[in-house]
Amino acid sequence: MEYNFREIEKKWQKTWEETNAYKVQNDFSKPKYYVLDMFPYPSGAGLHVGHPLGYISTDIFARYKRLKGYNVLHPMGYDAFGLPAEQYAIEHGVHPAISTEQNINNFRKQLDNIGFCFDWSREVRTSEPSYYKWTQWIFLQLFKSWYNISTNKAEYIADTLIPAFEKEGSKIIDGRRADLQPFTAEEWKSFSAKEQGDILMQFRLAFCDYGIVNWCEALGTVLANDEVINGVSERGGYPVEKKKLRQWYLRITEYADRLLEGLQRVDFSDAMKEMQTNWIGRSQGAEIAFEIFTPNSETRKTPINTAIPEYYQILKEHARENRKNQTVSEDILWQRLRNNQLGEKVRRQHPIQGYIADFAFLNSYLVVEIDGDYHNEKEQKIYDDARTKYLGEFGYKIVRFTHNEVENNTNEVIKTIKTALDEQHKTSSQPSPQGEGAIDSESPLSSRRGVGGEVLTVYTTRPDTIFGVDFMVIAPELELIDKIKSEAQTEAVDEYVAYVKSRSERERQAEKKISGCFTGAYAINPFNGKEIPIWTAEYVLAGYGTGAVMAVPCGDERDYKFAKQFDLPITNILGEKFDGENANATKDAILENSDFVTVKPMKEATEVILSELEKRGIGKRKVNFRMRDAAFSRQRFWGEPIPIKWIDGVAIPLNEKELPLQLPEVDSYKPGPEGQGPLANVKDWTDQHLETNTMPGYAGSSWYFLRYMDPHNDQAFCERNVSDYWNQVDLYLGGTEHAVGHLLYSRLWTKILFDLGYLGFDEPYKRLVNQGMIQGSSRFVYRLTLKITSIPEFDYSTLPQLFISRGIVEQIENNDINGMISSEAFAEFNSILQTERKKYSTFFIEPSSQAIAKLHVDVNIVDGYELDTEAFKKWKPEFANAEFILENGKYITTSEVEKMSKSKFNTVNPDELVNKYGADTFRMYEMFLGPVEQSKPWETKGIEGVHRFLKKLWRLVFDENKGAIWTEENPTDAELKTLHKTIKKVGDDIERLSLNTAVSAFMVAVNELSDLKCHKRAVIEPLLILLTPYAPHVAEELWQIFGNTTSILDAAFPTFEEKYLKESTKNYPVSINGKMRTNIEFALDADKAFIEETVLKNEIIAKWLEGQTVKKFIFVPGKMINVVI
RNA sequence: GCCCAGAUGGCGGAAUUGGUAGACGCGCUAGACUCAAAAUCUGGUUCUCGCAAGGGAGUGCAGGUUCGAUUCCUGUUCUGGGCACCA
Structure with missing residues (x-):
């Protein structure tokens, strides 16, 4: 009997569906395990081999945990809102719901092929009203909550904030919002609804504010940073400018400290924790106010x-x-x-x-x-x-x-x-006034004002370097610039600011060319009165700190380069630690040139300066975060409507009974007026004063893992006793691209729901593993563009396209001079043409490197590097008459590793591989490719080896000619050793998600059993259980053949027994000076003296020792021996 | 630019805690079976010098620590991911 994988896989997939083998019950009596894949967006391009990599990994893990006796939740669903569907709708007029549904159906069909153990009865889709009802409901909870710093958690505004206002005015929030004026209880009660609403808005966890976006007038939309290139839109090349729009935000900054703290309690990779930590960017430093003067002002003393x-x-x-x-x-x-x-x-x-x-x-x-x-x-x-x-x-x-x-x-x-x-x-003589403080602004810091009443507040993490400040740099978008720029610099400043306006944040930071502009104004060092020129430069962003930095060129690389570029003086406060050539960011220098902190170590100086700043009221300690509040609205159609009405400028939440607030039918998906979303075009919508923004992509994905626990509940997003049972996701697998977006947001939502009492845990993911990307290995062909100069009115379309094999192109390019094909190479090339294709011999070809174009070719018509020329001709109509210049009778392509993408023709469809080799082979091969965490290019070739392994396994049970050959004999020690070695290895490997090495272990086991001619059920059957997570179909088939009546899916994972692996001797590697020279076998309990004596007498070792004395003899029991001479 | 990760034979990769570098598979190669091919099986396969025995080099690059480094440290190059409206 042959290994007929097609039949076997079809049979078992059908059986498992009929028996509801993957249905998961909320059975609180069993130990639970929750395995989750990151939420997929159902793209129109369908699945390529990169997608299932993570799903197969978790599928194996889930099946393994099931064999270990757990109740395993391993669900799947779709993050179904998203821009691509909306873009498609704009272009083709198809409702996003329809295209999304089609994509999902396609996605599902492809997934089913691979034999996953998802419980599909728990599927969720974020775009379903029954789902987004609860997204909206959670949003309302955020809207109704605030962060109480005295209890350090989110609370309902109605429960604690309003009562506090009514009782003792703004005391509870003193100092929390800079621009909020204190009020008494009576005042609060007398405020209008709008005034109260405005105050509460400053505390809501979901709140409205104004934000700056990349606005493209021509497209009528807001663009992401990476959609803006050199100041114009990537699509269409239209101009982009900054625009201020009303936006919703989530007050994630309130949770910055708790998000950091939570990282200590979860099992994420250090890299991942580091990325999140850096994103949150907590820093401790000082805010310092500098007086400003602009030389053209009337007076300098103020x-x-x-x-x-x-x-x-x-x-x-x-x-x-x-x-x-x-x-x-x-x-x-x-x-x-x-x-x-x-x-x-x-x-x-x-x-x-x-x-x-x-x-x-x-x-x-x-x-x-x-x-x-x-x-x-x-x-x-x-x-x-x-x-x-x-x-x-x-x-x-x-x-x-x-x-x-x-x-x-x-x-x-x-x-x-x-x-x-x-x-x-x-009046000529005026006594100098003394004392502190102007009042226009909120903070005593801002009260130090220069001419025109302006002050420059900078945030720095290094107050100790304040005497090394040689210039200031402020963000070009600060309004302060207009107030302080000098007359002489006005034109230059305006021009520079206009230039920066067209640049995206990303471009500004990545720009290697240092740019900047002097404002003409100076800041005064409060300690020594030094006049510090104030510059503006694009590398300083308005959103971080105060949007202004004090530049210390001797201690900061970027400041140093800036100073060099603009020829600014550099003060050395580091003494010998600064070599004048490179900035030194040390924190351990002894300060010099630093007034009253000269000769002090930096760490000490920090304290001295901080207290001095505070004493003088011109600075204060400050904890700063790089993270900003999360923008939570999009001017788009295909997202969750925000359940808010605007009545007289006050945001009124919808009643929870009115949820879900469903998306309306629209005529067009085009944006609304004034940068508003498409919903602004719907009269019925605006008549009700409903919010026209929708939620961003990460709304639905911030809590989906909770919905899987209780997917059909229409009374709650998830019943508390159910979430108490399933609890945290035990294993969460997905790409690092979500490191700071999705992961932080879902952690935030979980913490808020926990604070409000809807959950019993505040970290969603217990263990997080990042999967690498499967990259595409693209193939290219070279097309020669012929130019015929001898016949002026030549019809090029009659000419077949000519493709040159890689080797010949290299031959040409090796003679390449400055990008041009040299005349020698050209002559050679012409001669190739003449011998290869006589009919072209009369053509003259322009000698330009432009003549050869590199084109992507579909990897599926290339075998290794060799192009299937016949398939190529059929691939696209314009290639139907293609002619080829071959090398050794073959057309050889060239390759490059790129992102797997349809546009690069390097996608490999899993369906075809499953059809050719079976799901079991495909699953194992994806795993065999390498560690889950690592990115690697896809190469189909190796799949044969895995397929051969499964056939070899099959042959342990069946012989082609003899049929069934398995026996009921008792296993030998050698066979048991192989089995138990494999039990241990496979179990350990799965636990640490080293799924590739487990595949090797299976191969080794089957190779060894084949060598031992072992066909014993007692050995093979446990092996099948081990194999079940990887290749469930073939495992179940053989399991049933062995006469089992229950499913192998519910078998018990075999127990490893040490006794079968016990060894009494070890073949020690013996090295001389760390170089391995020979192996000698010793009993494990042999003592060092005996070993040393034996080793030194050994023929090979003795030869190396000739004439040398042994300096040291190193013996590590069970490991190795090293002789040092 | 900033943050994170990675780099090992012709290729994917292994070496779990500093202890025999290259497991397993692909490819290549020689052979068996076959009229032949496929399938299957057996052997070889890091590079290099050598008929061999055996030697030398070798884990991106340059250093360092150590009896011993793919593994730890410093610097550096390249590749990939992220940088807040792609998901």
Whole structure:
């Protein structure tokens, strides 16, 4: 009986389907194991051999765990929302749901071929309303939650935040949001719905804000960074610019610390943990405020520091409240004074010393006060006088008006102020004001202001190098630039900023050419008053830190290069550690040229500087994260609708009973107006004020692993007792491309659902393994483009295309000079032409390297490197009359390893291989290719070897001529040794997912049993169980032939017994100076002295020792012997 | 540019903890069976010098640690993945 894999596989696949062999029950009494593959996107291109690699690995692991007695959940489904379907819809008018469904059906058919043990009754699709109902539901939970830093977890806003506001105002969130003004409980209650909504929005875990996107007007869409190339769209080459759009975000930054902490509790590779850690990018450093001056400003000395430091906090809060409760007259005056209308910047509600001035012209030392009538009362008069006197001592002059004057005689009032200002300007000597703080901004840091009231706040992780700062670099998109640029530099700065606008973030960072532009402004080193030029350059991104860096060229490579490029001076604070040629990022130098920290070690200096900065109120310690909040909306159609209505500018969540909010029918998938998504075109949608953005691709995939546990539940996304049972995913397998996107987001969702009490665990994946990519091995042919100069009106289409074999092309190219074919090579080539194809001999061919084009050819019509020329002619119509110049009678192609992709014609379809060799062979071969984690190019050739192995296994049971040859005899020691060696090896290998070496182990076992002529059931049957995860069909077939009545899928994995492997001797390798010279056999319990004596007497060893003394004798029991001479 | 990974025969890869480099398979090659081919079986196959016995070199490259390094350390080159709207 022959190994008829087609029949066998068909039979068992049918049987297993009929018996529901892969159906998984939520049977809480059994130990569970959860094996998961990363969610596939059902692409239209279908499956190629790279896709199943991970699925086969997990399939083997799942089947193995089942044999080990676990209740194994191994589900599959589809991440079915996505851009390709939408793009296809735009181009072909086909509803994405329809094309997606077709793709899924195709996908499924291909998967079924390979014999996976997925429980298909648990399949999920993110684009099904029954699924995205729960995606929307979870979104609402995020929307309704905030992160409470005192309990360190997410809580419902209605449970803890609003009650706190109602009870004690904004106390609970003090300092959390820079731009939020404190309020009292009463104020909270008096706020309008919009005001309350705006405040709450700043705390929601799913929130709305404005973000900058790559906008392509011509395409009417937002583009990803990699879709932007040199400032134009990859598709179509249209211009791209930055655009500010309202977007939804997830407040992942609140979870930065917990996402880091969680990494310590999971079994991910170090590389993966490192990548996530770097992505989160926690750094400890300082924010430092530098005064700025621009030389063309009127004065360089600036009146600042106007408040008494101790009062600053109190004054600030009062000032804020005052500004919120502006009187009519104050507002009128503000409108007339603001924006330099009188030629000078004015501040309102500004603290000066211990007071709050209504309006203050700091440069002119003029304060304007507006009083009600009660100021005329005696008590108030005394108070006012005292204030006037007090401020006078600090050089301020006060002018007063009543509300009445301002309201009814505004012009007069303005005139008076102007006069007073002029007078102040005439006053020559002004005492220098002292104290801290302007109030416009949230932080005391921002209060150090230079001319024009500007300050440069930088974030640095190295405050210790502050005396080495030679220049500042700020991100080109900072609005600050416009305020500080000098007149002389304005044109250059504007030009540079415009250039950067067209560049994607990626391009900006990857750019090797250093570019930048001086703004004309300077920052002042707060410690030594050094003037530091402020530059702008594309390598500094606005999104990180404050968008500004202090450049220390002696200690930072990038800063050093920048300084060299623009010929900026470099201050050496590192002493000998800086060689003047290369920056040295050391943290262990003794500082030099560093004022009060000179001679201090850097680590010590960091502390000194930090406390000094804090003491002076110009800097503070700060923990910074590189990670930004996750953008959670897309201006697209094919995604989950966001269950939010906008009523009078307030986001109102839909009632949970209204879910799912289904996608509407649309006429066109084209984008809406003003950069909005297609949903903005749907009248019925906008009439209901529904959100027109949809969710991004990672929404559905952030929680899908939970849905598999309880896929048909319409009361909850997953019942708590079910998720308690299945718990974490025990093994999660997928590519590293998801390292920071999907994995962080799903970890975030899990943590939030855990905080809110819907889950009992806060890390979704216990063990994560990254699979490598299967790359394509592309094949190329060379086409010669002929140019006939002798016949002017030559019809080229009549000419057959001419293809040259690789060797001949190389021959030509070896004589290549500067990219041109040399005349010698050309003559040679012509002579080849003449001998090979006489009919071309009259043609003259232009000697240009352009004449030869390298074209992709379908790998499926190439055998190794040899092209099947007949198949090639049939491949595409334009090649029907192709002519070939061969070498040794063959057309040899050239090859390159690339990504496997249809456009490169290097995809190999698993269906064809399964059809030719069977699913069992295909599965084993994919594994045999190499370690799961490693990327490797696909090569079909080796599949024969694996197929031969299965046939050889089959022949242990059946002989071609004799039929069944298996026996019931008792196994010998040698046979048992082989069996148990294999049990151990295969079990260990599967556990550590070394699936390729397990295949080798099977081969070794079958080779050994063949050599031993072993046909014994007692040996082969356990071997079949071992093989079941890899080749379930053939294993089941032989299992049944041996007379078993139950399925091998539920057999018990054989137990390894040490006793069969016991050895009493070891054949030791003996080395001289680490070089292996011979082997000598010793008993395992032989003692060192005996071994040393024997070794030194050994003929071969003695020869090497001749005339030498033995310096050392190394004996590692059970391993090796080394003689050192 | 930044972060992560990888590099071993003609090819895919093995060597699990620093201890015989190249298991297993492909390919190639010689042979058996056959009229022949396929299939199957047996032997050989890192390179190099040598008739052989045997020697030398060798895990991207340059160094280092060690009795001993594919394995650890430093530097470097190349390839692949990611860099926030591809999934």
